[in-house]
Amino acid sequence: MSGSIYPDFVIAVANAIANTVICVGLLQNTIYLLQLIVAQRALATEPPEPRVRTLWRRTGANAPPIALLAPAYNEAQTVENSTRSLLALDYPSFEVIIINDGSKDDTLGVLRRAFALEPVDRDHDNAIAHQRIKAIYRSAADERLIVIDKANGGKADALNAGLNLARAPIVCSMDADSILEPDALLRAVQPFVEDPENVVATGGTVRIANGCTIRNGQVVEIGVPRNFWALLQTVEYLRAFLLARLAWSRMGALTIVSGAFGLFRRSVLLEIGGYALKTVGEDMELIVRLHRHFRERNKPYRIAFVPEPVCWTEAPETLAVLARQRARWHRGALETFFKHRVMFFNPRYGRVGMLGMGHVFLFDVLGPITEAAGYVLMPVMWLLGILSFDYLLAYLAVTFALGVAISVGSLAIEEAELRRFPKASDLVTLAAAAVIENFGYRQLNSLWRLRGLWQWVRGVQSWGDMSRRGFRSAAASPT
Amino acid sequence: MPGPLSLIWMTALVLMLLAVGTLAALIVARVRREHEERADPNRRDRISKSLLQFAMAGGEQPALAVSNAVERKILIETALDAAQIMRGPAKERLVQFLRDIGLDERLRRQTRRGSLRDRLAALEALRLFPDARTIATLRRAEHSRDLRVWLAALRTRTEVDAGPDMFGLMELAARPGASKSQIMHELVAARAHVNLLEALRALNSARGLPRALLIRAIGETGQREALAPLQVALHNPDPETRAAAAGALGALGFAAVADGLARATRDVDWRVRLKAAEAIGRLGLWKHANCLEPLLDDRVWWVRFRAEEALQKLSDISVQDLNSVAETLSRRTHVDPTRAVQR
Numbered sequence: 001m002s003g004s005i006y007p008d009f010v011i012a013v014a015n016a017i018a019n020t021v022i023c024v025g026l027l028q029n030t031i032y033l034l035q036l037i038v039a040q041r042a043l044a045t046e047p048p049e050p051r052v053r054t055l056w057r058r059t060g061a062n063a064p065p066i067a068l069l070a071p072a073y074n075e076a077q078t079v080e081n082s083t084r085s086l087l088a089l090d091y092p093s094f095e096v097i098i099i100n101d102g103s104k105d106d107t108l109g110v111l112r113r114a115f116a117l118e119p120v121d122r123d124h125d126n127a128i129a130h131q132r133i134k135a136i137y138r139s140a141a142d143e144r145l146i147v148i149d150k151a152n153g154g155k156a157d158a159l160n161a162g163l164n165l166a167r168a169p170i171v172c173s174m175d176a177d178s179i180l181e182p183d184a185l186l187r188a189v190q191p192f193v194e195d196p197e198n199v200v201a202t203g204g205t206v207r208i209a210n211g212c213t214i215r216n217g218q219v220v221e222i223g224v225p226r227n228f229w230a231l232l233q234t235v236e237y238l239r240a241f242l243l244a245r246l247a248w249s250r251m252g253a254l255t256i257v258s259g260a261f262g263l264f265r266r267s268v269l270l271e272i273g274g275y276a277l278k279t280v281g282e283d284m285e286l287i288v289r290l291h292r293h294f295r296e297r298n299k300p301y302r303i304a305f306v307p308e309p310v311c312w313t314e315a316p317e318t319l320a321v322l323a324r325q326r327a328r329w330h331r332g333a334l335e336t337f338f339k340h341r342v343m344f345f346n347p348r349y350g351r352v353g354m355l356g357m358g359h360v361f362l363f364d365v366l367g368p369i370t371e372a373a374g375y376v377l378m379p380v381m382w383l384l385g386i387l388s389f390d391y392l393l394a395y396l397a398v399t400f401a402l403g404v405a406i407s408v409g410s411l412a413i414e415e416a417e418l419r420r421f422p423k424a425s426d427l428v429t430l431a432a433a434a435v436i437e438n439f440g441y442r443q444l445n446s447l448w449r450l451r452g453l454w455q456w457v458r459g460v461q462s463w464g465d466m467s468r469r470g471f472r473s474a475a476a477s478p479t
Numbered sequence: 480m481p482g483p484l485s486l487i488w489m490t491a492l493v494l495m496l497l498a499v500g501t502l503a504a505l506i507v508a509r510v511r512r513e514h515e516e517r518a519d520p521n522r523r524d525r526i527s528k529s530l531l532q533f534a535m536a537g538g539e540q541p542a543l544a545v546s547n548a549v550e551r552k553i554l555i556e557t558a559l560d561a562a563q564i565m566r567g568p569a570k571e572r573l574v575q576f577l578r579d580i581g582l583d584e585r586l587r588r589q590t591r592r593g594s595l596r597d598r599l600a601a602l603e604a605l606r607l608f609p610d611a612r613t614i615a616t617l618r619r620a621e622h623s624r625d626l627r628v629w630l631a632a633l634r635t636r637t638e639v640d641a642g643p644d645m646f647g648l649m650e651l652a653a654r655p656g657a658s659k660s661q662i663m664h665e666l667v668a669a670r671a672h673v674n675l676l677e678a679l680r681a682l683n684s685a686r687g688l689p690r691a692l693l694i695r696a697i698g699e700t701g702q703r704e705a706l707a708p709l710q711v712a713l714h715n716p717d718p719e720t721r722a723a724a725a726g727a728l729g730a731l732g733f734a735a736v737a738d739g740l741a742r743a744t745r746d747v748d749w750r751v752r753l754k755a756a757e758a759i760g761r762l763g764l765w766k767h768a769n770c771l772e773p774l775l776d777d778r779v780w781w782v783r784f785r786a787e788e789a790l791q792k793l794s795d796i797s798v799q800d801l802n803s804v805a806e807t808l809s810r811r812t813h814v815d816p817t818r819a820v821q822r
Binding site: 044265394395398400404405409415423424427428431434 | 484487488490491492494495497498499501502505506509510512513595749779780781784
């Protein structure tokens, strides 16, 4: 620090801001590095079982039935293919429940025509409240398919309706426009089979499907997205799932199972009242509530993350949609954090309170503010002569270097342990993206998260328009 | 002494170098692999064909080397597949050729170094060379702390007929994680099939999870001699043992165990109740269906689910049974026996 022309308190405030920004930034990156080490060790010591045949032998006879709950809202473009891919999953016993959440497009019509739906009476629990169910259909072509047509109430409300109607002891929540790999259920259910008394939820990896070749609702060839924004998100997802979730799961402090693919013990979800309606981050809220429920009752439980079952999802390809998505995610994290703030740094909630909620506080509450302060105030302070240029430059260099090292680390884990991307050119593209995303994209993310923070302060509840191209058009792109 | 500024810069530099170095190494390794595949797209076919032709017909040894990792992998895979179906001179010729090119020695070395995948592959492939040196290598590998490594070595040692007896297997099964392994289960089950008497004797000395593993294996033999010891095990103080015994009695398939299983549905441990419910359903003990009813309200969902499943099985069986009995008896006596059953 320098600048004797300013009063002492100005220097002191500038010092405090600079130190906070530096400390938070370094702490965040140190946590990322720790996650990298934990995740690498986890994958190296317990590599995923590569053979489906072995999984069948181990699990087939003990596999509990699963009900797949897929809420669909204005998904006419994708719902037929997604449903077909769900019905084609490799699993001994499952049913697919598509919940048409008051779509304004022809989602229900597409399903009726494609699967010969017939109205049925189906007895079901009314354990959780939700919007009115208009009709329940069963497919004449495949009796494992049930379609609920209900009044619009949002994703959480649709999932609650599905929970009431499901009969299987395990439910799988997912998005109707996502694609599960054929063996995804068989892999994700493993923790339930191995530790049925304690496991209440498991999550799998979500990957970006843009750039992949998709036929009949299944990913037949993996590729990297051609769209720049989707490409950057591919690296981001690798970091989020292969690093963060795997590491938090190993540390017993996982605070989120993606809404795109998660398995839950149905009875437990009914016990805690299903999904919360007044939040846009219902997936994270549910997991934090599960932790809170079991910790407060001193009941043993486990929430696991299994890296290999993969769910493919379509990433936003325009900046506007991406910005809305990220702001919404951030809003959801903040809603969850403040709803369950009693858990924050509360030893009663064990690692979840100390590590998990501490992480949410550091990354989601403090993160965007300090990052923005860092990007805006530090150059300003330098211009005013309060901050040493040498230190500013060194700080930026170490921040970017850490960012690149962490992204590259997640890519290295992917290549060493999973090797999903088939071509060397894919690897080169991803490697370039892993470097580039640190110069601009991460800063944009901070901005979107700030916007999410502002929306949360204003009490905005909308999801915003999330228009997608649909997998069919994604599949048309040459690979 | 470098100042704080230099330290920060050095950290940034080291991190960047590490990242760039890792990236470069990943890309180079991948490009090399792809290049090799492109250079010889039919390599697998070529290697397999020349190896199998030589094994079947003899003649000049094919020009295959073990120095290239990819070729070695293909060679091993082909040899392992071929060895399963080959007998006599063809198999001898194949194994001798692999020895001549030094594959056995390389595999023995590979069991001690390289990636985990390579070590496991080498341990599996060593079954092609069942000699004293291989067995010594396998025994050494069994001292590994990595479960997968020592289990792979144990499996290969068993496959070359140098495996331990059931007492030895029980000692090994007591090592951390072993008794939950599918490989260990298969080894114990295979040994119990071959020598049930030895397995029953080992039951007296085995403890904890290995004993549960052994009990399951004994149940899978389906032999009547196992009935009494398993019924005794159903009263063991260890819940793991009781659960395994209930499951094994279900697998054994004798309806004489019905009363014991009915009692087990009231066990304090949920695992025992679960296995008893499964066994009752599996054996079709419909006279004991009433034992399953309380389990429908069990505090553990898994027990509730299995009880319901068992009841469903029983209802199917009893309806089928009644129908078939009705058909048989009505042919004999011209009366409807279901009425009597209903009373």
